Amino acid sequence: MRFRFTDTPIDTGAARRELLDVGAGGYVSFEGWVRNFNEGREVVRLEYEAFQVLAVSEGERVLAEAAERFPIRRALCIHRVGALELADMAVWVGVSSAHRGEAFDACRYIIDEVKHRLPIWKKEHYRSGDSGWVNCERCAAAPQHAHAHAT
Amino acid sequence: MSAAQPPAYGLILAGGASTRMKRDKAQLQYHGKTQLDRVFELAARHVERVFVSVRAAQIDDPARSRYPLIVDSVAGEGPIVGIRSALAAHPDVAWLVLACDLPFLSDAALEQLLAERDPASSATAYRSAHDGLPEPLCAVWEPKAAAELEAYQAGGGKCPRKFLIRHAAKIVEPEDRRALDNVNTPDEYAQALGVLSAGTLPENPMQLKIQYYALMREQAGRSEEILETRAATPADLYGELQARYGFTLSREQLKVAVNSEFAPWSRRLAAGDAVVFIPPVAGG
Numbered sequence: 001m002r003f004r005f006t007d008t009p010i011d012t013g014a015a016r017r018e019l020l021d022v023g024a025g026g027y028v029s030f031e032g033w034v035r036n037f038n039e040g041r042e043v044v045r046l047e048y049e050a051f052q053v054l055a056v057s058e059g060e061r062v063l064a065e066a067a068e069r070f071p072i073r074r075a076l077c078i079h080r081v082g083a084l085e086l087a088d089m090a091v092w093v094g095v096s097s098a099h100r101g102e103a104f105d106a107c108r109y110i111i112d113e114v115k116h117r118l119p120i121w122k123k124e125h126y127r128s129g130d131s132g133w134v135n136c137e138r139c140a141a142a143p144q145h146a147h148a149h150a151t
Numbered sequence: 152m153s154a155a156q157p158p159a160y161g162l163i164l165a166g167g168a169s170t171r172m173k174r175d176k177a178q179l180q181y182h183g184k185t186q187l188d189r190v191f192e193l194a195a196r197h198v199e200r201v202f203v204s205v206r207a208a209q210i211d212d213p214a215r216s217r218y219p220l221i222v223d224s225v226a227g228e229g230p231i232v233g234i235r236s237a238l239a240a241h242p243d244v245a246w247l248v249l250a251c252d253l254p255f256l257s258d259a260a261l262e263q264l265l266a267e268r269d270p271a272s273s274a275t276a277y278r279s280a281h282d283g284l285p286e287p288l289c290a291v292w293e294p295k296a297a298a299e300l301e302a303y304q305a306g307g308g309k310c311p312r313k314f315l316i317r318h319a320a321k322i323v324e325p326e327d328r329r330a331l332d333n334v335n336t337p338d339e340y341a342q343a344l345g346v347l348s349a350g351t352l353p354e355n356p357m358q359l360k361i362q363y364y365a366l367m368r369e370q371a372g373r374s375e376e377i378l379e380t381r382a383a384t385p386a387d388l389y390g391e392l393q394a395r396y397g398f399t400l401s402r403e404q405l406k407v408a409v410n411s412e413f414a415p416w417s418r419r420l421a422a423g424d425a426v427v428f429i430p431p432v433a434g435g
Contacts, residue, residue, distance in 0.1 A: 032435045049365050050434075051427055053411045079434060091435050111435060119408070119427075120434030121365035133366040135431035136400065 001067055001075050003059030003114075005052055007082040010092045021073040024096035028103040030111050032091040034084050038134070042127035046084045051119040055079075062113040066095070069109065070102040077110055079120060156270040157294055159245040161194035161201035162237045163187060164230055164288060165215055166223065176252045178214055179340055186251045186334075187214060197261045198247055204233035227304055230288060231311050235304070238297035245270065250288035252333045254343045260330035264291060269321040273299055276320050280328040281390045281402055285320055287311035289331055329383065338415035342384075356381050357422035361392070366430050371396045385409065385426060386416040392428075400430055 002018075012029070019027055034046050063075050075095045084090060093110045097103040114120075125131045165177040165187050177187035184192075187203065194201045203218040210222055224236040230248075237246050247265065249256065260277075268275045268291045276290035288311070296318075303314050325331060334343050359382075362375040371392070382388035385407040392398065406429040407414055420426070 048434075049368075051362070051364050051408070051429065054408050054413070054427070055434075057411070058413075115435035116432070118432060118434045119364070119406075119429045120432055121430065122433040123365070133430070134433035136366040136433075 001060060001063035003056055003063055003077045003079075005050060005056070005079050005081050007080070010078050010080065010089050012089075012092060015076055015078055015092055015094055018076050019074045019094050019096040021096050023098060024073045025098050026100040026103050027094065027096045028100070028107045029092065029094040030107050031089050032111070034086050034088045034090055036086050038124060041124070043086070043124045044127055045086065045125045046090070047123040047125075048079070048081045048084065048090065049121045049123070050079070050081050052081075055118040055120055058118050059114060062110055062117065065113070066106040066109050070097070070106040072097040072102055072106045075106060075110060077114060079114070079118075081120075156268070157243055157245050159198050159247050159265065159268070159291055160237075160241060161191075161198045162221065162233065162246045162248045163190050163194060163201065163203045163218075163251050164233050164248065165203050165251045166206045166209060166233055167230075175214075176334070179252075179254075179334070185214065186254065187218075190249050190251050190253065190256060191218060193256060193258065193261065194247060194249055196258060197265060202237065204237060225301075225304075227309070229309050229311070231300060231304055231309065231314070234292055234311065235297065235300050238292065238294065238300070242294060242297065245294060246292045248288060248290055248292055250333060252335065253289060253331060254334055255327075255329045255332050256289065257327055257330055260289070260325060260327050263326055264289065264323060267321070267323045272321040273318045274315055274320040276315055276322060277325045277331055278322050279331060279390075280325060281386050282393070283390070284312055285315040285322055286331050287315050290315070290320070328387065332384070332386065332417060334417070336415065339417045342415050342417040342419065357420070359388070359420060359423070360425040361388075362425065362427045364427065364430070366400070367398060367428055370398050382420060384417050384420060385414060385428075388420065388426060389416075389428060404431055405429055 036043055066075055073096045078092045080090050093107050095103045095106045122134045123131055179186045191201055202221045203215050204221050205215050206223050209215055221237050221240050223232045224239055225232055234248055270293050273296040274290050274292045276285040279286045334340050356379045359378050361378050363371045368374055382391050389402050408427040409418055409424050
């Protein structure tokens with residue numbers, strides 16, 4: 001159960017080979033690609049930045065959780081950092097297991113948790129020439145007051 | 152205090168759902184007393200009468216029912232309902248409103264707040280040491296706030312803090328910066344217990360290593376720095392750095408890591424700690 005970063009294109013063939021296991025009857029993978037639009041804006045390229053030490057430990061926690069929840073054989077997640085162009089692969093998740101159901105379920109669990117929990121940030125560069133950190137720029141104008149509501 | 156100003160009563164807010172703590176916050180214990188008992192006794196040393204604010208569903212709860220209660224009497228949710236219900240029950244008094252999750256609240260903090268009270272304002276509130284905004288749940292709410300709160304709520308307003316910002320409450324700088332630290336999660340509770348048994352704030356500045364990522368790296372204009380600070384916790388530290396660099400993200404939007412592990416905002420910082428503030432993430 002490994003999580004790692006790379007600043008070069010993800011080699012999916014090599015990644016898949018790490019999951020080979022004679023006890024596995026199936027394998028599921030997910031690829032996240034750079035898309036040309038987000039929230040109504042035309043995106044031309046991306047940058048990913050990560051707090052890698054914590055992201056790797058949290059990523060390996062996610063993979064361990066997936067292995068606890070689902071009877072899988074092996075799992076691997078690789079995330080890009082640095083500058084990416086449209087259609088580049090940003091993240092790859094692969095899972096092998098005895099039967100297909102748990103491989104699908106575990107793969108979905110891993111990508112969902114990785115997106116929500118790991119300290120990884122994405123800066124979008126737009127056709128219009130400006131740029132912004134996803135989830136950070138718009139919400140800054142409307143901060144939540146969790147403290148004031150907590151009694 | 153002049154003789155003309157209305158007397159102040161105490162109102163302890165104990166109607167919250169404690170969702171993050173996963174257990175009733177009013178019942179958490181410090182030094183053998185529940186938070187509710189402790190804050191009630193503290194308030195009672197400074198004002199003539201003290202009440203506990205509850206929802207109708209809580210009036211039979213044994214921890215609360217032994218106190219004089221003010222049951223929510225207006226519609227809506229959140230602390231505004233409790234404050235409005237108290238102002239409605241006793242229209243001629245001001246209310247020293249206190250959240251029950253303030254384990255560091257002190258006699259000195261209440262003395263200062265009451266001494267600096269301004270009955271001509273809607274309320275007198277401390278400035279939060281964390282984000283510089285007024286703290287509505289350690290504040291004196293004056294009788295005149297009743298009508299203003301009603302109008303604010305009728306207009307869809309829910310946040311007492313935003314109300315205070317709009318209605319030019321008198322803002323008081325707390326002499327005891329820790330007094331308002333609150334406790335919302337099991338981790339923060341454990342940290343608070345540790346601090347209360349250990350006692351004191353760092354007296355001498357210490358060196359911390361701060362690393363910045365993404366939006367915060369751009370706003371700070373650097374990836375890392377060694378900082379000399381007296382900040383006792385990541386919460387204090389963020390307040391200090393937000394003032395210096397003008398970070399646009401509020402603390403509520405961030406997480407924090409100390410020495411490469413997620414940490415509660417109330418963790419005690421030690422010399423040499425490496426601190427990373429984590430803005431909203433967007434992997435994948």
